[in-house]
Amino acid sequence: xxxxxxxxxxxxxxxxxxxxxxxxxxxxxxxxxxxxxxxxxxxxxxxxxxxxxxxxxxxxxxxxxxxxxxxxxxxxxxxxxxxxxxxxxxxxxxxxxxxxxxxxxxxxxxxxxxxxxxxxxxxxxxxxxxxxxxxxxxxxxxxxxxxxxxxxxxxxxxxxxxxxxxxxxxxxxxxxxxxxxxxxxxxxxxxxxxxxxxxxxxxxxxxxxxxxxxxxxxxxxxxxxxxxxxxxxxxxxxxxxxxxxxxxxxxxxxxxxxxxxxxxxxxxxxxxxxxxxxxxxxxxxxxxxxxxxxxxxxxxxxxxxxxxxxxxxxxxxxxxxxxxxxxxxxxxxxxxxxxxxxx
Amino acid sequence: xxxxxxxxxxxxxxxxxxxxxxxxxxxxxxxxxxxxxxxxxxxxxxxxxxxxxxxxxxxxxxxxxxxxxxxxxxxxxxxxxxxxxxxxxxxxxxxxxxxxxxxxxxxxxxxxxxxxxxxxxxxxxxxxxxxxxxxxxxxxxxxxxxxxxxxxxxxxxxxxxxxxxxxxxxxxxxxxxxxxxxxxxxxxxxxxxxxxxxxxxxxxxxxxxxxxxxxxxxxxxxxxxxxxxxxxxxxxxxxxxxxxxxxxxxxxxxxxxxxxxxxxxxxxxxxxxxxxxxxxxxxxxxxxxxxxxxxxxxxxxxxxxxxxxxxxxxxxxxxxxxxxxxxxxxxxxxxxxxxxxxx
DNA sequence: TTTGGAATGGCAATCGATTGCCTGAATTTA
DNA sequence: TAAATTCAGGCAATCGATTGCCATTCCAAA
Numbered sequence: 194x195x196x197x198x199x200x201x202x203x204x205x206x207x208x209x210x211x212x213x214x215x216x217x218x219x220x221x222x223x224x225x226x227x228x229x230x231x232x233x234x235x236x237x238x239x240x241x242x243x244x245x246x247x248x249x250x251x252x253x254x255x256x257x258x259x260x261x262x263x264x265x266x267x268x269x270x271x272x273x274x275x276x277x278x279x280x281x282x283x284x285x286x287x288x289x290x291x292x293x294x295x296x297x298x299x300x301x302x303x304x305x306x307x308x309x310x311x312x313x314x315x316x317x318x319x320x321x322x323x324x325x326x327x328x329x330x331x332x333x334x335x336x337x338x339x340x341x342x343x344x345x346x347x348x349x350x351x352x353x354x355x356x357x358x359x360x361x362x363x364x365x366x367x368x369x370x371x372x373x374x375x376x377x378x379x380x381x382x383x384x385x386x387x388x389x390x391x392x393x394x395x396x397x398x399x400x401x402x403x404x405x406x407x408x409x410x411x412x413x414x415x416x417x418x419x420x421x422x423x424x425x426x427x428x429x430x431x432x433x434x435x436x437x438x439x440x441x442x443x444x445x446x447x448x449x450x451x452x453x454x455x456x457x458x459x460x461x462x463x464x465x466x467x468x469x470x471x472x473x474x475x476x477x478x479x480x481x482x483x484x485x486x487x488x489x490x491x492x493x494x495x496x497x498x499x500x501x502x503x504x505x506x507x508x509x510x511x512x513x514x515x516x517x518x519x520x521x522x523x524x525x526x527x528x529x530x531x532x533x534x535x536x
Numbered sequence: 537x538x539x540x541x542x543x544x545x546x547x548x549x550x551x552x553x554x555x556x557x558x559x560x561x562x563x564x565x566x567x568x569x570x571x572x573x574x575x576x577x578x579x580x581x582x583x584x585x586x587x588x589x590x591x592x593x594x595x596x597x598x599x600x601x602x603x604x605x606x607x608x609x610x611x612x613x614x615x616x617x618x619x620x621x622x623x624x625x626x627x628x629x630x631x632x633x634x635x636x637x638x639x640x641x642x643x644x645x646x647x648x649x650x651x652x653x654x655x656x657x658x659x660x661x662x663x664x665x666x667x668x669x670x671x672x673x674x675x676x677x678x679x680x681x682x683x684x685x686x687x688x689x690x691x692x693x694x695x696x697x698x699x700x701x702x703x704x705x706x707x708x709x710x711x712x713x714x715x716x717x718x719x720x721x722x723x724x725x726x727x728x729x730x731x732x733x734x735x736x737x738x739x740x741x742x743x744x745x746x747x748x749x750x751x752x753x754x755x756x757x758x759x760x761x762x763x764x765x766x767x768x769x770x771x772x773x774x775x776x777x778x779x780x781x782x783x784x785x786x787x788x789x790x791x792x793x794x795x796x797x798x799x800x801x802x803x804x805x806x807x808x809x810x811x812x813x814x815x816x817x818x819x820x821x822x823x824x825x826x827x828x829x830x831x832x833x834x835x836x837x838x839x840x841x842x843x844x845x846x847x848x849x850x851x852x853x854x855x856x857x858x859x860x861x862x863x864x865x866x867x868x869x870x871x872x873x874x875x876x877x878x879x
Numbered sequence: 880t881t882t883g884g885a886a887t888g889g890c891a892a893t894c895g896a897t898t899g900c901c902t903g904a905a906t907t908t909a
Numbered sequence: 910t911a912a913a914t915t916c917a918g919g920c921a922a923t924c925g926a927t928t929g930c931c932a933t934t935c936c937a938a939a
Contacts (some may be wrong), residue, residue, distance in 0.1 A: 198933055201924095201926085202926065203923055203925075203926095211888075212888070212889050212890080213925085213926075213927090213928095214888075214889065214890080214891095214927080214928075215887085215888060215889080216926095217925095217926060217927055217928085218887095218888090218927085218928090220926090221926095223928095224886095225886085225887070225888085226886095226887070227886075227887060228887085230887080230888085238723035244653075244923050245925085245926075246595075246652070246656075246924085247593040247654050247656065248591065248594045248600070248653055248656055248924080248925080248926095249595050249894090249924065249926045249928080250925075251591045251594075251595075251894095251925090251927035252589075252592050252594075252595050252893095252894050252895070252896095252924090252925085252926080253893075253894050253925080253926050253927050253928090254593040254894085254926085254927075255894075257591070259634075266620065267616055267619050267620045267623060268613070268616040268617045268619070268620040268837070269918095270611070272614075273610055273611040273616040274611045276610050276611070276635070277609065277610045277611040277637065280610060280635065280636065280637055281637075284636070287651075289634050289651065289655060290617070290634065290635050290636075291602075291632050291633065291634055291635075292623065292633050292634075292635050293627070293633075294620065294621065294623055294624075308630075308632065310587075310938095311587055311588070311590050312590055312632060313589075313590065313591055316935070429921070429928095451824060452935080477821060478820060478824055481794060481821055481824075481825055482824055482825075482826075483825075483826040494611070497798055504887080507932095529903085542895095544894095544895055544896085544897095545895070545896065545897095546889095546895075552920070554919085555918070555919050555920080556895085556896075556897090557897080557898075557919065557920080557921095558917080558918060558919080559896095560895095560896060560897055560898085561897090561898090561917095561918090563896090564897080566898095567916080568898095568916085568917070568918085569916095569917065570916080570917055570918085573917080573918085588895085588896075589894085589896070590895045591894080591895080591896095592894065592895035592897090592924090593895075593896055593897080593898095594924095595894090595895085595896080595923095595924050595925070595926095596895080596896050596898090596922075596923075596924050597895050597896085597897075597924085618921075644909050758905095881937100881938100881939080882937100882938085882939075883936105883937090883938080883939095884935100884936090884937085884938095885934105885935090885936085885937100886926095886933100886934085886936100887913090887932100887933085887934085887935105887937085888931105888932085888933085888934100889930105889931085889932080889933100890929105890930090890931080890932100891924105891928100891929100891930095891931105892927100892928090892929090893926100893927080893928085893929105894925105894926090894927090895922090895924105896923100897922100897923080898911100898921100898922090898923090899920105899922090899923105900919105900920090900921095900922105901918105901919085901920080901921105902917100902918090902919085902920100903916105903917095903919105904915100904916085904918105905914100905915080905916075905917100905918090906914080906915070906916090907912100907913080907914070907915085908911100908912085908913075908914085909910100909911085909912080909913090909917100
């Protein structure tokens with residue numbers, strides 16, 4: 194059995210004794226066709242089970258109703274949630290999603306962008322990889338007239354639409370919470386400082402200390418501790434100091450906080466009484482560790498939806514070239530057992 | 537500053553005083569052009585920063601080097617891992633991925649399939665939603681000559697390429713492990729039986745019992761307990777039986793197992809000594825609960841890669857229409873504290 | 880009655896890349 | 910030397926949908 198030939202507008206045209214132009218106009222609800230003709234075309238199209246050839250349409254129109262998404266890793270809870278949110282919102286508008294992962298590599302990120310550009314996506318949504326300091330490839334996107342939306346990890350100097358968390362504020366609140374619980378020597382596990390999010394979280398930390406007149410102790414600030422293993426290593430180092438910290442803010446991720454917790458367990462240090470632990474991202478597991486981990490929720494699915502809606506708004510106001518919009522979502526501190534020192 | 541016009545093969549042709557045909561052939565490495573011309577074209581293309589217009593090419597060729605993926609939920613660990621695996625493997629071959637989520641709804645699944653078909657994807661990879669009993673929409677895909685690959689949750693009666701886990705075997709091993717640990721009254725939390733995976737896991741459970749001459753106790757088999765909440769509810773019910781189980785196999789998911797654990801904690805029942813708990817899927821959190829949960833690893837990322845490679849193989853052997861290949865991946869039992877009864 | 884416009888439809892070009900077929904030239908074989 | 914190949918390039922159609930421009934009809938306003 195041969196694959197049936199697809200129905201085209203020409204088939205409809207032939208059947209109705211009109212031209213493809215009219216069919217096209219009818220299908221696109223143009224007011225350049227007679228109402229009667231329009232209905233006839235619509236009816237016939239339905240009968241013949243006509244499906245517009247998207248490829249042809251894309252070529253002609255130069256747009257694809259497709260959004261490209263580039264994230265460091267698809268299978269990281271935060272990102273997959275954002276993607277789920279984007280999918281949810283874009284699907285309803287008949288948009289498609291092409292997904293790429295940069296694997297935290299600059300090279301791959303560039304290749305992803307190129308692929309997406311070649312696919313003529315209408316918009317690129319990206320959270321930059323840790324490696325990418327130079328943002329020429331993103332500038333190119335803008336120069337080629339493709340809408341660029343950055344989220345979470347953003348290149349701040351680029352004037353694009355951005356959807357971010359208020360990391361500084363969240364971090365500040367988190368540390369404030371620790372101080373209010375009575376912790377006095379609060380260590381910070383910080384992430385790669387070339388990423389805005391980690392810089393901001395550090396600022397929040399510093400601001401909180403300053404607000405409460407606590408000194409910044411350099412040896413309590415550990416660089417690049419953004420995996421479980423690195424978090425664990427940092428913790429071992431911190432806890433073997435002459436004056437160890439009484440709380441650790443793993444500003445990089447909950448995984449890092451998990452590393453902290455593991456080491457604390459191994460060293461028989463009581464959490465939260467002897468050591469407070471605070472993570473970032475509200476990974477599902479933070480709720481079920483013993484003790485459960487205080488963390489910060491980023492409303493990731495919502496973030497995805499916000500991104501999608503931002504794009505659609507921008508499409509509509511298309512003429513009004515306002516200054517690039519930045520939407521900041523306020524994350525929420527989720528207080529759990531790991532920092533509940535006061536009774 | 538206007539957006540520069542894109543370079544086309546006609547621009548190259550004009551510059552070199554040849555026709556677009558030759559340029560096209562040169563770019564496609566056809567042996568229908570002179571070697572010298574070919575090099576000249578390649579050189580010029582590079583100079584002018586020519587990029588093939590994929591849309592035009594797609595239209596002409598009728599294929600898109602794009603694979604559509606339909607999963608119930610993108611932000612579910614197993615699926616996002618599979619997707620990550622697929623992305624990894626397809627990316628290298630220059631293929632793109634369009635991702636849809638069915639949200640476990642049959643309607644949405646059908647719509648996803650339609651969208652993907654309209655986008656002329658070369659292949660559709662799907663793990664069916666729990667709702668979809670009728671598979672007409674999948675048959676259509678095949679009839680239209682689009683490669684269909686099912687994974688994990690598959691419609692067994694459809695003769696398509698399949699990449700699955702050996703759920704029966706895994707389940708059997710799991711229950712065997714429980715029995716060997718000395719558990720005697722093993723309860724089963726089963727998933728919707730219209731999904732093959734849950735049917736198979738149940739069979740594995742039954743086989744293991746039979747092998748060891750243990751009776752099947754109907755009141756220990758609980759239907760549809762495939763979320764944390766349902767798992768918890770089932771557990772409450774089970775533990776309040778006159779003769780409660782001494783082990784619970786949450787064959788549906790680790791989340792369900794987590795519900796079991798929660799209830800056990802709440803009821804001060806000791807795990808694993810008084811109650812053994814076994815989950816499914818090796819979710820990251822199973823490692824860090826107290827006690828850690830014994831579970832089954834599905835090699836999800838690998839599964840994704842396998843899917844991609846299966847497609848590419850099939851492409852190459854394209855002529856040889858063998859009986860549809862089924863690749864079964866043997867999952868691995870990960871034994872952890874929650875079932876370690878024997879010392 | 881004439882003119883102006885609105886409504887409706889057709890024509891043909893266009894979006895770029897691809898490819899079957901044809902032609903003329905160069906090379907090989909008989 | 911003549912016939913047969915091979916090589917390399919050009920021509921034009923094709924993949925379908927879209928749209929600017931032109932043509933016709935019909936009705937209303939002058």
